[in-house]
Amino acid sequence: MNISVIVPCYNEEATIQQLLEAIYGQSYPQKDIEVIIADGLSTDCTRTVIQDFQISHPDLVIRIIDNKKRDIPSGLNRAIENAQGKYLIRMDAHSIPDRDYIKYCIDGLDKGLGDNVGGIWKIEPGATTWIAKAIAVAASHRLGVGDALYRIGGTAQEVDTVPFGAFRRELIEKIGAFDETLLTNEDYEFNTRLRQSGGKVWLDPSIHSIYYARSNLKELSQQYWRYGYWKAQMLRRYPQTLRWRQILPPLFVLALISLGFLSLGWYFARLLLVIIVLLYTMIILSAGIQMSITHKNISMAIGVPLAIETIHLSWGTALLWGLVVKPKVKELQK
Incomplete structure (x- = not known):
């Protein structure tokens, strides 16, 4: 075999x-x-x-x-x-x-392009509702997920991680299997060890797979809470893996919390909080309007901003929480 x-x-x-x-x-x-x-x-x-x-x-x-x-x-x-x-x-x-997924992954490995080879997601709605369609768009928008190339696309290149990658069995023997103490982010942690051992993770945009996004805001919030919390556990071991796109949501949440408290007795803090919230709202609304024009769907004007906000607040809050609260032993042994 x-x-x-x-x-x-x-x-x-x-x-x-x-x-x-x-x-x-x-x-x-x-x-x-x-x-x-x-x-x-x-x-x-x-x-x-x-x-x-x-x-x-x-x-x-x-x-x-x-x-x-x-x-x-x-x-x-x-x-x-x-x-x-x-x-x-x-x-x-x-x-x-896609039909050629396995073929292209193996070709990449045999050509020596990388030690773990994967492609990009074509993100589809998890349901037929207007909010599910908006979530799928937000999940592949730079404002929602930053520069994660497997979500937004790009040229063939070396990257930090790929989803659904292909690798040789001997890689497991070299760097070990997936870390069972990380209930999420296990792919990223695996690829971090791969890169630290001198290996390469290769993204080939000709390799495609369909990925179904969450179907409602509650599921999206739970998903990104999980991502943020377990990313924090990753950062305890690999602080150097933190990227700019991952810093902004927790800083935004921290600003909202700190300015919210300070504004109770400090006018300048209240003014700054209003300015930050208004600027953020304008940015995500402009993204929603742009997507509603691109997709010829007026509901995107509201749905995309709601999804992006859900991603940012859930992920950012969970990452901060995860830096303070470690997983319980029973959670690790789930």
Whole structure:
């Protein structure tokens, strides 16, 4: 077996079949591909969907293993332990890789472009509602996610991290597996160790996959709270990985909190708080208006600013919280 596609999942009955169909339709030879799904003991029909797909597509090797911890890094590691391929490709159950995804990833590795090769996301709405469409736009807008090239696109180049990357098995033997104490940001931490060992992470914009954004503001807030909190745990170990795009949201939140308290008894602080809020509102509203024109959808004028604000405030607040409060032991052993 040459390729092992490793997939952590939990309660993904709505999307897992789309992923399997995309893997089955890859241009890379099927006989050289196996799919290892680390299922967190799903309580919905995820396993039934996978088993039905196995029956109808017997020429694709699919194996389901238990991931009792139910978190992503432990699922990835259990899948790696059971994988037989020379190359490992990480996928998520809610993603859909393009037909040439595997082929282009392996080509990049064989050409020596990088030690972990991945591509860019085409971000789609997680639902058909107006706010879901706006969230998908915000999740690939520079104002929302900064210079994360796998979200906003760019030229082929060396980067800090890629989602759903491909790497050789010996890389695990060299730098270790995914860190199971980080319940989120495990990809970034893995790629940080890769780069510190002298390796390269390579982004190829010809490699595409569809990624479904969150469908409402509550889910988006929870997602970016999780990202921010676990980014703070990353920074405890790797403070040098902090980027400018990641500094601004917590500084904004800190400014709102500090000026909010100071404004109770200091006029200048109250004035400065009003100016900052007005400037921020003008900036995100202008982004919303621009996107409503680009997408010919008036609801973007309100939806995109709401989504960007949710991303900034959730991520920024959670990062500050994470710098103060460490994960509990039971949380790490989840």
